[in-house]
Every structure is written in C-alpha cells, then in structure tokens.
Amino acid sequence: MPKQPEQPEQPHRITVAGVPVDTRHWIGGRRIASATTFDDLSPIDGTLIGAISRATPTDAATAVAAAKAAFPAWAATSRAERARLLHAVADGVEKRLEELALVETTDNGALLRSHRRGVMPRVAHNFRYFADHLLALDHPDFDTRGHTNHVTWDPAGPSVLITPWNAPLMLATWKVAPALAAGNTVVLKPAEWSPLTASLLADIAAEAGLPPGVLNVVQGYGSEIGDALTAHPDVRRISFTGSVPTARRIAASAAARLTPLSLELGGKSPLLVFADADLDLAVDLAVEQYDNAGQVCLAATRLLVEESVAAEFTRRFTERAARLVQGDPRDPATDIGPTIHPRQLEKVDGFVRRALDAGARAVLGGHPVDGRYYAPTLLTDVAQDAEIVQEEVFGPVLTLQTFTDEDEAVRLADDTRFGLAATLATGDRERAARVAARLTAGTVWVNCFFVRDLKAPFGGSRESGVGREGGTWSFDFYCDLKNTVTAAKGWQDHG
Template sequence: MSDLQQNLARAEGYLARFARDGVLNHIGGVSGPADSGETFETRSPADGRLLAKVARGGASDIDKAARAAKAAFRSWAALSGADRRKILHRIADGIVARADEIAFTECMDTGQALRFMSKAALRGAENFRFYADKAPEARDGQSIQAPGQVNITTRHPIGPVGVITPWNTPFMLSTWKIAPALAAGCTVVHKPAEFSPLTARLLVEIAEEAGLPKGVWNLVNGFGEDAGKALTMHPDIKAIAFVGESRTGSMIMRQGSDTLKRVHFELGGKNPVVVFADADLERAADAAVFMIYSLNGERCTSSSRLLVEESIHDAFVARVAEKAARIKVGHPLDPQTVIGPLIHEVHEKKVLSYFDIAREDGATLAVGGQKLGGEFAGGHYVAPTLFTGANQSMRIAQEEIFGPVLTAIPFRTEEEALAIANDVEYGLTGYIWTNDVTRAFRFSEGLEAGMIWVNSENVRHLPTPFGGVKNSGIGRDGGDWSFDFYMETKNIAFATVAHAIPKLGG
C-alpha cells in the first residue's frame, strides 16, 4: 500500500464522524443544529466528494451564541491570569494530542498539502502556549508620573468578541485570533468560513475537554450574508476580528458602525519580492518560489509580484521558471505533493479567469496557465503559473489572485523598484533581497507595507506585530498588540499633593 493510500485510509477514519453526524453549532456548551434546521454541504476540493452537512446558522443562532458569551463573560474575565494560563496550556496539549487528526481533516477540507498542514496543529498549539504565558500579565499597565500626580494604567477585557476566520489554513488562523482573546479574558463567538468548517469543530471540542467553561467559546457555522452579518451587527458583541478579503472587511465595518464596534482586519495583499543584482540569487529564487507556490498560493502574505533588476531579470526569471515547472501537483494527502487543489470551484474559476486576462493584457505565459485534468479530474487543480513580460498596469500585477500565480516585472533603478512596489492598493508584506545593507534600510523605510522581510522568506516571530497598511488591514496581531485590540485601557490618577482647586460659586 502506497503512502497516499495509507493516508487516505487514515483520513477516512477521521472524517467518518462528520459524514455520520454532520457539523453542528456549539452554543453555551451544547452542540446542536441550526434553529432553522437548514444545512449546507462541504465537499473536498481534491475530488468533489461530500465530507459533511453543516448546520447553517442564522441570526437567531448568533443571538443565542452572543447571549451565551455575554453570560459567561464576567466569570471568565474574573478568573486570574494564572488560572487562564493553565487552561490555555491544556488546550495546547489537546491540540498536540490530536495533531494528526487535525492535519488530515484540514487537508481534505481545504486541499492544502500534508507537508504544510502537518505543522498546522503544532503552530496552533504554539499560539496557545504563547498567549497562555502572557495571560497573567495581560492587565498590566504603566505608572506615569506628573507634578503632584501619579497615573496608573490598567487593561480590562473588552467583552464578548466575534471572530470570523478564513478558509485558507483555518485551524492555525483560528488559534491566532482566539488564543489572545481568551488570554485577555474575553469570551468568543466564532464563525468559520463556510468553505472549510471542519477543524473549527475539532478546536472548540478540544478547548472544552481541556476545561474551558461552557459559553466562553461558541461556534456558529453559516454564511456571511446571514450569520456573519448578524454577528457584526449584534449589540452584545464588542469587537470583530476578521481575516479575509478587503471588500468583505469594508462591508463588516459598515455593518458594525451602528454599534460602534471595534474592528481588527487582516485583509488581502499583492506583495512584492524585490530582487537586486547583488543578492544571493539562488536563495532569493528559492524564497520567491516558496512564498508563492506553498499553500497553493492561497495566503495573504504570498509574494505574488516578482520585481527583478533588469541586468539579471532574464536569467533569474528563467531560474524561477525552472523551479516552478518541477513542483509536484497532487492529492493533498500524498507526502510528495507541494500544490494541492484550490479550495472550491468558485475560487478555481476566479483564478483561471486571470489567465485569459493576462494574455489579453499582453503578458507572456512562461509556466503553467491551465486547469489540470486527467488524473486530477473531479478536483480543482491548477498548475503553478508564471507570467513574464508584465508591467504594473496589468491586472495580474494589481489584483489579488490568491492562487499559485506569479507575475515577473523588471526594474532599472532602486527608485523605479520602490515606485512599482508601492503602486497597488494593498500594503501587507514585502520581501527585499540585497547584500547592500544601506539599500536594505533605505528601501524598507520607503516600502508601504506593515511587515517586511530582508533576505528571508516569511518567518514569523510571535512577539512581533502582524498586520498591514492601506487596503491590507487595520490593527496588529502578535505580542501585546493583540491585547491592545481585545482589551480596554483605563487610567486612574492619584493626587499626591493638595493642589489648588478652583472655587466656583463660593
């Protein structure tokens, strides 16, 4: 039996419960169907097979979840940071114990390759451990001196929060949002993406098995137009943390405006990787290939624009094309697979549409550019793709495709490279390859992006801020920046002298 056949057999065991029982909502510690009784289907992008029927929550389900989160808030917020730390560490332990189940389920639900998803659970556990250890200090503030006065600041959890997570790497991104919310003392209503709802169900189970009190974490499945809208408008929900596309973020901001809801958005990107002639070109090529073709290109931080100094452009792009052409496309549970199927036929159609757009705009197809058939029939498989001969006015250089599609653009000078890099509506990340340290400082200072890596692919360090500028988002995750969102800051001023008080009317 091949490795793929063995993995498929293991996946069948993990998925059997979902096929049998469906995916239920979980509100106030109780699992059940949507109030309406309605369901929707989640299918594997690998072959189109039905994985489960999912409860389609609506406004009444969201209302129950919000009220459950509100009822649980006071006691959870009052729990000491040390006690919250213990529970969050137990959640991390539970994630590690079920790491294989999480990885195999995520592969079949999203199409992501096992070589990447095998680490998703461990990264999720790491998120919980990081914020578990920060829970005891979440309320810490500052002592600020003034003449005749001492100011003491403290932080308090904002209240019940809504977390709306995306369909790409949903397990890890859910932990990235929910762990700091719980560490801060907030309660949560989680609405996962409808395209990939399975691991959200595993995660809330793990949390309650670890001792998280009922009602602290509530799960409602559904669509943005009903469950999502109800969550963003609900008066008991004090903040919305959202990961997804920029247009949806704009809609959420409008929907939450009547309740003056705080929002944190991690949105889209059209990120440049800028390669200068003096760079370590082999490492730069490997990094460029990794950051666009790993995770099927379905990542907000992907380096989807390859900006290369003109003197090395042709040779460097040929090197990238050679690497891209050798990438293995296959079933997500095949250990050798790098690129699996795209998440859904709707998204596949969007990605494929850009191939015609690129040709019409005059770009040259160097690698890929087609849907894969034959052994891939029935799934949403798209070949790793590279376009050359592009310029910044083309749609493939301006719009987020969110697939394994790279656009190469030459530049002559540092100034031109910076102008091209900044000439998009997004500003999430940027990647710079040069051995000139002064240029690296100069260029990164001018680059309009929330996160920049110099001579590196995306290597995350949890205490650092994560987020973008322009249409790529609002706010920052990571370290204490997460607590700035999930907590309110209070200042208390103590007079240390009997200062003069103005006398009015006496």
C-alpha cells in the same frame, strides 16, 4: 453467531479521515443543530465530506447571548487561571495533532506534511504564547506631579471572530487565543469552505475545562448571518481576516455601534530582487510563493527583478518551479495541492485568461490541471496598471516585471492599493535598510520569507487592513485600556 446489535444513528456525526467530527454548532457549552445544512466538499477530489449545520440569524444571536452570559465570570477569572486553561487547550491540540492535520487536509486541501510539521504545532503555540504573555502583561506605573498612573488591560466583552479558509485553524486560533487570554468570550465563525477543525477545537476546549459560553462556534454563510453577528449590540470586538469587499460590509455593519474592528485583508505583495542578491536564494524565495497553491494573503505574487539579472533569474526560476510536484496533498512527495473550491479555481483562471488576452505571456503554466488544480504560473509582459498586477488572485500565479534602479523598484512595489507585506533579496545591508524604510507594508522580509514571531505586530497598510495584532498589540485591541490616576494625599490612616 448471535446478531450484533445495530449501532444507534448519529446524524450529526461524520467521520473524516478516520476522525469523528460533529457537524453542529457549539453554543453555550452544548451542540445545537440548525434546521438546514450546507454541503462541505473536499477540494482533493470533490467528494461530499458532510452536511454541516447552517446557522440562521437566530442561531447567531443565540451564540452572542451565550457569550454575553459567560462574560462576567470569565472576565473575573484570574490571569493565572485563564492562562492555565489556555495551556490545557494547547495540550489538547498537541494530543490530537495528527487528527487535526488529517481533517484539515481533507477539508481545505493544504499539504498534510505542512499541517503535521508546522501548522498544527503553531496552533498549540498560539495558545501557549498568549497564555504566557498574559501573565507578563504589564506597564510600569509612572508619576505625574506626585500622582501615580496605573495602566490596566480590562476585558472588553463578547468578541466575534470571522476567519478564512486558507489556514483555518491556525488563523482562527491566532484570534481566539488572545481574545480568551484578554478575558473576552468568543463567537467564532469559520469559513464555510473549511469549517471542520473549528468544530474539533470546540471539543478540545470543552475537554480542557473552558466554561460553557466562553467559546462558541457557529457555522454557515456570512451573507446570511454576518449582520446578525457584526451589528449585534452586545458585541464589543470584531476581528476579521478575508477580502476587502467583505471587510467593507463588516465595517459598515459595525459602524452604527462604533464596534472596534481589526481587519487583516488582501495583499499584492512584491518580491524585489536586486542584482547583488544571491540569485539561488532569490529563486527559492520566489518559488516559495506557490506555497498552499498560492492561497496565502502574504504571498509576494509580484516579482520585481533588476533588469541586468532578469534573464538569468527567470531561467533559474522556471527550471526550479518546473520540478514542483502537484497532486494529492496527502502524498509526502506533493509540493502543491488543489485549489480549495471550483469557484476559486474559476476565479484564478479568469484572472489569467484576461491577462493573456491583454498581451501577457505565460512563461510557466497558465491553465488548470485536472479540474481541481491550477498549474504554477508565471506571467511576463504585464503592464503596471494591468488587473493581474493590481488585484489579488489568491492562486499560484506570479507576475514578473523588471526595474533599473532603487527608485523604480520602490515605485513599482508601492504602486497598488495594498500594503500587507514585501520581500527583498539583496546582498547589500545598507540597501536593504534603505529600501525597507521606503516600502509601504505591514511586514518587510529581507532575504527570507514568512518568518513570523507572535511578539511582533502583524497587519496591513492601505487596503490590506486596519490595526495590528500580535504580542501586546493583541491585548491592546481585545481589551479596554484603563489608566487609574491616584493622588498621594487625601488618605485616612486606619492604622
């Protein structure tokens, strides 16, 4: 048999779960490699997935320059054409849904079944929704003493989008889709712990016909390229999802040029369980907070239970949580996958150990498992001012406290520096309305959790964020709103 010719080396291509992924940046419609790389490790088993191009400030500036160059033509593109291209991107996502799910599970450790059933379909929906909303975006003209007011949403310019590792592609496209729909060009900087599906998104966008420079992807460390992106004079919008300390640095960097910011930050959300609640429903809601190994900013990690039902709630909760299966996220039987990175696992365990040392009691869990997983944990006997109650852990760690009446429930619920979300379990409609009105939160769920409609405003209060995105609120942020006032007189008759 004749010798088969050797395949040419492709040093910038890796294969992840059978899917080829380019490890270079996507800038100005082409792949660009950096001189150095960083290692991307799979949280499932710690193996090296690949060496990813590590952007420098020069790379970041090149991406912004590409976005700036592409902006005039993209801003001038009709709404109908922009919407058509976003629907084409959604088509591409749906065509490659299985590949995206496999790569993201390998890269960030979330459940494969969740990526297949919910997360990746939501990615496509993000593009379709904002494409359709763009076409419907309108404000009726109104009269002021015989003058006509006409409101428009004008593209603002190049936008820097910095996204987290816990739901990489879904949260990236939650920003990318409205920014592109608004007529802005984009520089997307994905988290270094989970960069791969952003690279695939660049391929999908190019195949859909998105013009060069409209979407750019740069990979690397925020500590190295963050300022080059957020302080750049040509950047007109910055949207960030992540931690409060990082947000402070971004805000300080953007302040010199008064670049508008949208910040979706941490949370320490409560789940209030009243004695009149359906306890089985309340338990289901509480156990759901372990989703994605607790790595969810919206998670109601503080269980506040009315004293008269606390013992029964705790019994049912521990029985239910003990049945959760922890293991390989690719296994359909798995309920809880690994923590994203050894550093994050160490951080989570540090919170728990300090709480136990301070007198907390672990009713459930309280320890790592096999060095990559953290056991679903419930801590009781915690003080309201304890670190474990006040600070975001971002792992499968819940605390349980009791209250005696509505006033105490609301006081405990609101007694943190955060205000992202809150969940109520009650059988009394009047109580639900009363308590929801008193809570400080961007979203309040009543007898449900994590129901999010793209038409609704999303964001946090206090240190949980600045601004709201979703629906028209996204366009309000990504656009410059203009009001044109026209007089009825002064016109020449050319008829």
